[in-house]
Amino acid sequence: xxxxxxxxxxxxxxxxxxxxxxxxxxxxxxxxxxxxxxxxxxxxxxxxxxxxxxxxxxxxxxxxxxxxxxxxxxxxxxxxxxxxxxxxxxxxxxxxxxxxxxxxxxxxxxxxxxxxxxxxxxxxxxxxxxxxxxxxxxxxxxxxxxxxxxxxxxxxxxxxxxxxxxxxxxxxxxxxxxxxxxxxxxxxxxxxxxxxxxxxxxxxxxxxxxxxxxxxxxxxxxxxxxxxxxxxxxxxxxxxxxxxxxxxxxxxxxxxxxxxxxxxxxxxxxxxxxxxxxxxxxxxxxxxxxxxxxxxxxxxxxxxxxxxxxxxxxxxxxxxxxxxxxxxxxxxxxxxxxxxxxxxxxxxxxxxxxxxxxxxxxxxxxxxxxxxxxxxxxxxxxxxxxxxxxxxxxxxxxxxxxxxxxxxxxxxxxxxxxxxxxxxxxxxxxxxxxxxxxxxxxxxxxxxxxxxxxxxxxxxxxxxxxxxxxxxxxxxxxxxxxxxxxxx
Amino acid sequence: xxxxxxxxxxxxxxxxxxxxxxxxxxxxxxxxxxxxxxxxxxxxxxxxxxxxxxxxxxxxxxxxxxxxxxxxxxxxxxxxxxx
Numbered sequence: 001x002x003x004x005x006x007x008x009x010x011x012x013x014x015x016x017x018x019x020x021x022x023x024x025x026x027x028x029x030x031x032x033x034x035x036x037x038x039x040x041x042x043x044x045x046x047x048x049x050x051x052x053x054x055x056x057x058x059x060x061x062x063x064x065x066x067x068x069x070x071x072x073x074x075x076x077x078x079x080x081x082x083x084x085x086x087x088x089x090x091x092x093x094x095x096x097x098x099x100x101x102x103x104x105x106x107x108x109x110x111x112x113x114x115x116x117x118x119x120x121x122x123x124x125x126x127x128x129x130x131x132x133x134x135x136x137x138x139x140x141x142x143x144x145x146x147x148x149x150x151x152x153x154x155x156x157x158x159x160x161x162x163x164x165x166x167x168x169x170x171x172x173x174x175x176x177x178x179x180x181x182x183x184x185x186x187x188x189x190x191x192x193x194x195x196x197x198x199x200x201x202x203x204x205x206x207x208x209x210x211x212x213x214x215x216x217x218x219x220x221x222x223x224x225x226x227x228x229x230x231x232x233x234x235x236x237x238x239x240x241x242x243x244x245x246x247x248x249x250x251x252x253x254x255x256x257x258x259x260x261x262x263x264x265x266x267x268x269x270x271x272x273x274x275x276x277x278x279x280x281x282x283x284x285x286x287x288x289x290x291x292x293x294x295x296x297x298x299x300x301x302x303x304x305x306x307x308x309x310x311x312x313x314x315x316x317x318x319x320x321x322x323x324x325x326x327x328x329x330x331x332x333x334x335x336x337x338x339x340x341x342x343x344x345x346x347x348x349x350x351x352x353x354x355x356x357x358x359x360x361x362x363x364x365x366x367x368x369x370x371x372x373x374x375x376x377x378x379x380x381x382x383x384x385x386x387x388x389x390x391x392x393x394x395x396x397x398x399x400x401x402x403x404x405x406x407x408x409x410x411x412x413x414x415x416x417x418x419x420x421x422x423x424x425x426x427x428x429x430x431x432x433x434x435x436x437x438x439x440x441x442x443x444x445x446x447x448x449x450x451x452x453x454x455x456x457x458x459x460x461x462x463x464x465x466x467x468x469x470x471x472x473x474x475x476x477x478x479x480x481x482x483x484x485x486x487x488x
Numbered sequence: 489x490x491x492x493x494x495x496x497x498x499x500x501x502x503x504x505x506x507x508x509x510x511x512x513x514x515x516x517x518x519x520x521x522x523x524x525x526x527x528x529x530x531x532x533x534x535x536x537x538x539x540x541x542x543x544x545x546x547x548x549x550x551x552x553x554x555x556x557x558x559x560x561x562x563x564x565x566x567x568x569x570x571x
Contacts, residue, residue, distance in 0.1 A: 262538060434504045472526055473528075
């Protein structure tokens with residue numbers, strides 16, 4: 001289904017690689033002199049990065065790291081992180097990527113829980129860690145005698161990724177080489193210009209959106225990645241680096257739009273052609289506004305547990321509310337409204353968590369907890385979360401997200417939340433001030449309420465809200481910008 | 489640039505990130521950035537980027553989390569502009 005959105009030459013180059021090692025070998029061979037990564041202090045071509053990675057493999061080997069071992073990475077975004085990650089996985093080991101905002105005691109605990117044999121640590125974070133640590137620590141700048149990459153099987157563990165999520169405890173999702181490479185390959189579908197692009201990273205590399213859709217997509221396609229280490233400098237660095245692709249969460253995409261409005265120029269520059277947007281629901285408003293800037297903003301859907309991508313929307317202008325078409329090889333089914341997934345991109349399971357695994361899987365299918373539907377052309381729509389279903393005393397089951405998306409279509413609404421209160425539905429909205437100001441209404445909030453009322457009238461009676469609260473602050477959000485429903 | 493001009497420019501920046509127009513109307517030097525202006529983490533990032541752009545300064549020597557009120561921000565900008 002994606003062939004029609006990609007030129008034949010590009011489509012033919014989107015191939016399977018059995019492991020990160022195999023993919024990396026190919027990329028170094030084909031793109032040796034291309035810029036691979038830079039972070040403002042350091043820059044590597046593919047050949048230079050390969051040499052640095054080989055030296056780090058040597059350092060790991062000297063510590064006794066072998067195929068099948070687990071090695072943690074506790075580092076800030078930067079070239080050091082990339083070197084460490086590649087060295088570990090091309091040594092045949094599994095990289096446990098620990099978010100840098102974790103405190104030292106948690107890192108120590110996770111090192112034990114995950115059975116790490118070593119921890120590669122940024123100098124900037126070393127002071128956080130307790131002394132002694134239960135595991136040997138190696139600096140991200142360590143080098144040894146260059147060591148050869150190790151061949152692995154597709155089913156060999158590649159990374160342990162922390163899940164974000166809006167409810168429940170964080171878990172470590174184990175992704176195999178096959179899963180990581182499938183998730184990486186998926187990112188190539190549905191975009192016109194895929195190979196040898198210029199990517200700009202603002203997302204954490206410890207999140208699948210940063211690791212797979214940013215870093216791995218770059219390395220797979222011979223693209224260059226600029227790692228922005230302080231997000232306040234992003235637009236200055238965008239002006240210098242001139243990226244063509246930006247992978248970003250909706251809140252940052254909206255921020256860039258508002259700054260462009262504030263300073264009356266496109267802050268993303270004229271080189272930017274593609275924005276890949278996900279990790280939280282994408283408002284159709286963003287698709288339309290970015291189109292006016294000459295930029296294609298593509299919504300998508302995926303999870304940590306699916307090695308990031310499940311679907312991508314190449315028909316963004318016609319169906320901006322959809323999360324797109326499922327990628328080739330992704331199996332999906334809808335069971336009682338819930339989306340279940342199977343495929344080569346899926347995780348092996350949560351590390352050391354048999355209870356969660358038993359709850360998450362059934363007959364080999366992963367139960368996402370997301371409510372979904374397809375349209376007649378096979379485009380996927382996420383309509384809510386199972387755990388968020390409201391059951392009213394009249395027996396009606398209401399998915400708040402299905403209602404929220406209708407109000408979020410209003411340009412004057414930035415975000416909304418529906419919940420039950422006294423057995424009726426309440427709507428809270430965060431107004432989109434930038435648009436309200438432009439409309440120059442005498443009473444902007446009254447105007448907003450009128451618009452909300454008009455939408456409410458069009459809903460089936462069981463979905464209509466009884467009370468509307470216009471907020472003066474944003475909702476409480478998770479690190480990946482999802483609304484924390486229970487804490488709002 | 490005098491202090492009143494700095495305040496007006498900050499208000500211009502706040503227009504596109506503070507959610508409620510009535511909060512903007514009551515914004516003053518004593519306004520608490522989080523409690524009164526209701527700035528989220530992305531909102532704070534917006535403000536920092538916009539300040540650097542608007543005033544042509546770099547805020548590399550400070551963390552925005554160190555500022556509590558609009559006055560704190562204005563004092564910092566004033567000091568940077570004099571340097």
